[in-house]
Amino acid sequence: MKLSEIKKGTLFTLKPIEYPKESQVYIRGDYDRSEKKYGCGKFSDISSSRMLKGSTEVYTDFIF
Secondary structure, eight states: BBBBGGOOOEBBBSSSSSSGGGOOOEEEEETTTTTEEEEEEEOOOOTOEEEOOOOOOOOOOOOO
């Protein structure tokens, strides 16, 4: 599914991993209108964040 289709606060991975490590799980944040991207932070590291396009393919079907 696309990043723009999931709700804020949803956990996701960027690769289809059934049992991801904490460092491979991201949390979807707010949409930044100036960059036209979504802010996403790592679950295990609060200070680590990325800006991803809404069309980025993400995976939410995993066991964590």
